[in-house]
Amino acid sequence: MSTRETIIQLGDQLIRSKGFNAFSFYDISEKMKIKNASVHYHFPTKTDLGISILEAHRQKLHSLIESTSTKGPVDKLNSFLLIYTTIKSEGHVCLVGSLATDLNTVDLKIANELKTFADEILNWVTTILDEGKTSGVFSFQCSPRTKALMVITNMLAALQLSRLTNEEDFYTIRNEVIKGLKD
Amino acid sequence: MSTRETIIQLGDQLIRSKGFNAFSFYDISEKMKIKNASVHYHFPTKTDLGISILEAHRQKLHSLIESTSTKGPVDKLNSFLLIYTTIKSEGHVCLVGSLATDLNTVDLKIANELKTFADEILNWVTTILDEGKTSGVFSFQCSPRTKALMVITNMLAALQLSRLTNEEDFYTIRNEVIKGLKD
C-alpha cells in the first residue's frame, strides 16, 4: 500500500475511534514511523485528508453496490449490515455518525461530501428494500425510504449505544432489524 | 441562574453542538462576558465540567421520570420523544450520541457517568414499553428491552442523520417509531 493510502486508512480509523477533532497528524506519523511534515506533504491540510477519507469511503461503497448488483435483496441487505458488524468488531463507530456529531466544526467541503455520502447510503438501502418489498422477501408498511431511515438509524446508533449499555446489544439490534423486515 | 448553572448550561449546548473536544473554556467565558480563569474557579478541569453536565442531565431525567410517574405509557413515551424533538428544534444532537463518539478520548470518570446515564434512559424506556404492552396500548413482538433499544437508536441517530439527508427526516423517523408500537 502506498504512503498516501496508508495515511488515509489510519486517518479513517482515527476519526472513527477518537473523532475528527481529537486526532492529530502526529498520531498518524507516529504509527507510520515518519514525521509530521511528511504527512503534510501528502495532505496539506487536515480538511484535505478528511475529504480524501470520505472519497475513499464513497469509492468503497460504489464498489460494493457494483459487486452485489446481480444478487438478491436479502444478500444485498446482508452486505449492508456486514459493514456495521465489521466496524463493531473493531470497536469503532461509523464515519457518518462520527462526523455528524462534529458537523458544526468541520470545513464546509467536508460537510458537503459527508451529506453526499449519507445520501448515497440512503439511496442504496432504499433501493434494496424496494426490490425486496416488490419481490416479496421483505414486508413492511411504510415507504422503502422511510424503512431505510429506520434501518440505518438503528445500525448507526447501535454502534454508539452498545459502547455504553452492553456490547451484545449491537447484535440484539442487528437481529431485530432483520426480523423487522418480515412482519 | 447562578454562574455555575449558566456554565453548565452553556457547556451542555457546546458539547451537543460542537462536541466535547471542540469546545473550550473560552467559548463559555466569552458568552458570559467573564474570563477564562473564572470558569476554572467553578470547574477546575474540563473533566469536572463534563461530569457536572452529565449529572445535570441525570437529575433532569430523574425529575421527568418522577413527574410522569402517575401518567399512562402513551403520555410517558411522548415525554421521552419530546426530549429529542426539543433537541432537534435547537439543531443539536443528544448528549449520549455526542459523547459516545468521543468515548475513547474522555476521562474514565466521564465515560462511567455516561454509561450510567445511558442505562437509566434504557431502563426507563424499557419500563414504559413494558407497561404499555401489558396494558395493551402498545403491541410488539420482541422483549420490552429490545424494543427500547430500537426506539432509542432510532431517535438518537435521527438527530444525527437528519442533519445530513433532510431535516424533515427527523419527524419521519419519529412518526414511524410511534407507528411501530402498534403492529
Next chain:
DNA sequence: GTCTATATTCCGATAGAC
C-alpha cells in the same frame, strides 16, 4: 518524499492581586 526546525495559534490550567 522525508527530514529538521520553527512559526503560529490555541487550549487547559495555575498564581496571585483585588
Next chain:
DNA sequence: GTCTATCGGAATATAGAC
C-alpha cells in the same frame, strides 16, 4: 468570585535542506 498574567503543552502548518 473575578481579574491579569503567564506557563506549558499540543496542534496545524510551512520553509528549506537532503
